[in-house]
Amino acid sequence: MNRKNRNDGISRRKFLQTGATFTATAMLAGFGASNVFGTGNKKSKSTSIENVTLNNGVKMPILGFGTLYLTDSLGEKCVAQAITHGYRLFDTATIYNNEDAVGAGIKRSGINREELFVTSKVWVDDYGYENTKKAFQTSLDKLGLDYLDLYLIHRPRGDIKGTWRAMEDLYRENKIRAIGVSNFETEHLNELAEYSEIKPTVNQIETHAFFQQPGAHEFLNQKDVQMQAWSPFAQGRNGLFTNETLAEIGDKYNKTNAQVSLRWHYQRGIVTIPRTSQEAHMIENLNIFDFELSEADMDTISKLDLNKTQFPEWE
Numbered sequence: 001m002n003r004k005n006r007n008d009g010i011s012r013r014k015f016l017q018t019g020a021t022f023t024a025t026a027m028l029a030g031f032g033a034s035n036v037f038g039t040g041n042k043k044s045k046s047t048s049i050e051n052v053t054l055n056n057g058v059k060m061p062i063l064g065f066g067t068l069y070l071t072d073s074l075g076e077k078c079v080a081q082a083i084t085h086g087y088r089l090f091d092t093a094t095i096y097n098n099e100d101a102v103g104a105g106i107k108r109s110g111i112n113r114e115e116l117f118v119t120s121k122v123w124v125d126d127y128g129y130e131n132t133k134k135a136f137q138t139s140l141d142k143l144g145l146d147y148l149d150l151y152l153i154h155r156p157r158g159d160i161k162g163t164w165r166a167m168e169d170l171y172r173e174n175k176i177r178a179i180g181v182s183n184f185e186t187e188h189l190n191e192l193a194e195y196s197e198i199k200p201t202v203n204q205i206e207t208h209a210f211f212q213q214p215g216a217h218e219f220l221n222q223k224d225v226q227m228q229a230w231s232p233f234a235q236g237r238n239g240l241f242t243n244e245t246l247a248e249i250g251d252k253y254n255k256t257n258a259q260v261s262l263r264w265h266y267q268r269g270i271v272t273i274p275r276t277s278q279e280a281h282m283i284e285n286l287n288i289f290d291f292e293l294s295e296a297d298m299d300t301i302s303k304l305d306l307n308k309t310q311f312p313e314w315e
């Protein structure tokens with residue numbers, strides 16, 4: 001892979017640091033930029049979703065788009081639409097069976113690859129050194145890309161050591177800009193630290209109002225591993241979208257439960273990847289940067305924690 005050509009001469013360092021910034025200008029014309037971002041600015045104004053900086057210097061948007069269940073033509077349409085509305089981070093995985101659809105959506109959007117931050121994950125069946133390398137190439141081929149921004153170990157079981165070694169090699173070969181893990185608990189991260197040569201940049205774990213994971217959050221902050229929330233809405237389980245506490249807080253700012261939830265994650269410094277198949281929700285979920293939850297609101301939301309997964313079937 002020739003990164004120099006790929007970046008039109010942008011140096012690797014600059015590329016690593018600017019990968020996901022973007023100009024929304026033309027794309028937002030006709031979609032009501034002021035509604036999307038709450039800025040009220042004219043369409044010529046540049047805007048961007050804030051980045052976090054990972055422990056290897058790579059920048060990652062703090063808000064992205066989840067693609068679980070968005071397969072085939074629906075996946076393609078949603079990804080292309082989401083790009084139009086300003087999303088730049090897309091989260092897929094081998095097991096979602098939609099990398100081809102995500103790739104088709106990216107292609108359909110016509111966006112420059114360098115503006116995107118694309119994550120995929122190696123599934124349990126493909127663990128081990130050689131299998132991971134093969135699975136990675138299959139993911140790239142399905143996505144129609146020549147590198148990934150982030151590649152994660154989906155779950156902590158099986159041959160994690162061989163899998164991580166393959167990911168380290170792929171990273172060294174410049175085929176992945178950042179490597180990380182998902183669903184790892186403290187003990188899994190400690191074990192990984194014993195033999196890894198490259199530290200994980202991200203741990204993607206279930207996090208929402210009903211499973212807030214304050215212990216994991218603190219541990220990951222201490223270790224300089226970025227926490228990323230999967231199912232930031234708990235898929236609406238336990239009545240998240242109608243929860244009265246979130247609704248009362250939202251009423252003060254004229255925001256929905258979804259927006260309050262995403263803003264709460266954002267103020268905790270957690271990257272979120274909400275999924276939606278509806279254009280109105282895509283716009284709504286981006287519109288969280290024009291208000292701020294007070295400390296009292298944050299405290300109130302912290303009391304919603306049930307400290308247990310809402311997805312026992314995935315354990």
Ligand SMILES: NC(=O)c1ccc[n+]([C@@H]2O[C@H](COP(=O)([O-])OP(=O)(O)OC[C@H]3O[C@@H](n4cnc5c(N)ncnc54)[C@H](OP(=O)(O)O)[C@@H]3O)[C@@H](O)[C@H]2O)c1
Nearest residue numbers: 066067068091230231232233234235258274275276277281
């Ligand atoms: N690493 C892992 O093990 C793991 C596990 C699960 C998920 N993930 C990742 O995390 C992403 C997000 O999690 P998720 O897909 O499980 O669920 P989620 O984002 O918590 O919730 C998705 C649900 O919320 C609804 N929704 C979205 N925006 C809304 C809004 N503004 N108002 C009302 N409803 C709204 C969607 O319905 P509509 O389509 O009708 O909007 C959909 O039913 C996934 O897509 C995937 O990329 C990773």
